[in-house]
Amino acid sequence: MKILVTGIAGFIGYHLVNSLIKRDDEIIGLDIINDYYDVTIKYGRLKNCGFAISGIEYNKLIKSSKYPNLSFIKLNLEDKKNIENLFKQENFDQVINLAAQAGVRYSLVNPQAYIDSNITGFLTILECCRHYSIKHLTYASSSSVYGLNEKQPFSTKDNVDHPVSLYASSKKCNELMAHTYSHLFGIPTTGLRFFTVYGPWGRPDMALFIFTKAILENKPIDVYNYGKMQRDFTYISDIVQGIIKVNDNPPEGNQNWNPNNPEPSSSTAPYKIYNIGNSKPVELMSFVKTIEEELGKKAIINLLPIQPGDVPSTYADVTDLIENFNYKPQVSVKEGIKNFIDWYRNFYSI
Template identity: 50%
Template sequence: MRILVTGTAGFVGAALTERLLARGDEVLGIDNHNDYYDPSLKEARLARFASHPNYTHLRADLADAAAVNRAFEEFKPQRVVNLAAQAGVRYSLKNPQVYVQSNLVGFVNVLEACRHGNVEHLVYASSSSVYGANRKLPFAVEDAVDHPVSLYAATKKANELMAHTYSHLYGLPTTGLRFFTVYGPWGRPDMSPILFADRIVRGEAIDVFNYGNHSRDFTYIDDIVEGVIRTLDHVARPDPAYDPLLPNTGTSNAPYRVYNIGNDQPVQLMRFIELLEQNLGRTVEKRLLPMQPGDVPDTWADVSALRRDVGYAPNTSIEVGVKRFAEWYRDYHHVES
């Protein structure tokens, strides 16, 4: 297939693109290479597949409607995976306008291009952050998500609403995936695994928020990519059982779906740090601090809907995943044993 992927210099986007190319798809990647974190990591990710004969790269911003429309008109994608977004909960407290341009303006440009390009299926990244102040665990797609606690989370909830509008009005099949704490080789340096690893290697104390009582549904990158591909291949359809008197927030009478994509195995943050220390061969001091604004205490994905519909079955244990991550980290950063 011809598949357009946005955010191909990003963590999930690069891993997904490698898999799509390996199975024979033709991919057009779009990324703006912004400097939210070290662009050299983005270039290193791209270098793994940039010369592949079935890959074309476009350096552009999704907020540039003309560039997006031109890319769609020239490439004529059959399916689209939108992973490009301004990520990060804490950064959204300081730079809200960036989130509006990337996550809202950029997303509506993608929706418009999909609509006019007769795209067969749009899969897009949402986030576990949409569950916000919810405390019922595990988080299920049937739960209400009306109390976001960061602007980042609000933009992701908005993406789901925008997608439903296009599914309803124009019959555009859309599927949103609520990602739960993705980690692994080539991960984002603003996320806890690399932040922790950096400090462990330097022998510096780690700041552990919520006094170490956080738990996260850490999900290994290979499991995430497998779920994205299975979802991409399973085009959203109207739910024949949808009841507008008792609406299910994960489905619709339009070709629309929302799923959780996680490991369904929450891990205490202190356990994750302990595994990192073991695999990096050092221990460091932990500074226990209060919870930060915009954070939530726990995440846990109910992935039963994704299991049922596409056969999603994450199978990378936290022990195996952290070991692989630490091996990559040592190699990429030239850390001695």
């Protein structure tokens, strides 16, 4: 297969590409390398993939010096003309769209970024999938779409009509847009609702990175909802395992789908939604304690009320993923935190 992976300089995209290149697939990675967080980490990921940082120019395809089946291009998803040229020239079989403006809290202060990247950019991808006969589009959604839902575990069979952040709204919108294109044009699409991904090369705006940095620097950490938070922390290799299994198996229309009692995660169209999570929620204070143990240092904890856009708990129902792909998360939170801290110490020479 020839696969376009967008968001290759991002956390999940980087790890995914490092798994895909071990197969016979030809991979072209795309990223705009924006400055939402420290670009040093993004360039570090690209360097590890064999790309000379000084040679990265906009809209220029470059080959990896490390992997013969990997190339990279710096492009903006909203750049419709050049994205379309890329599809026309490269004749992709599949697309894995992980590029997006991430972050719940940032959407409160810069909402336009989410409309531009997550909606306008996603439309560009859908249109190219339509016109260039893409066999399967796999794309990133988010557990954030569950919003005000309190029934747990969160199931793809439940409606998600009450998001509490524009980030979540943009991801719900992606799912609706994908269904429309699956229905109208027969494009197989699969949306993946990720649950709190963590691990080496993780994002600096995520809890594990923030807590580790603050504890090592003897600074306080902000713990919201007075510590009464749960997250379904999912290690990066378990996420990648799920993405690859799903991407290798494009959905077909569900012939048992009932329009009088519509099940949200499938359709008569070749459309499917999955949760990807560990399915083992962890108390946030327990998570902090494990970080303290691995660092050998106590945290200075600043307890605060819940933040706008946040939800108190996430818990993934991954029944469909287990039944269809024998999905089995392998990495415990303790092991995952240790792996991250080992990477962090090495990356920052601590």
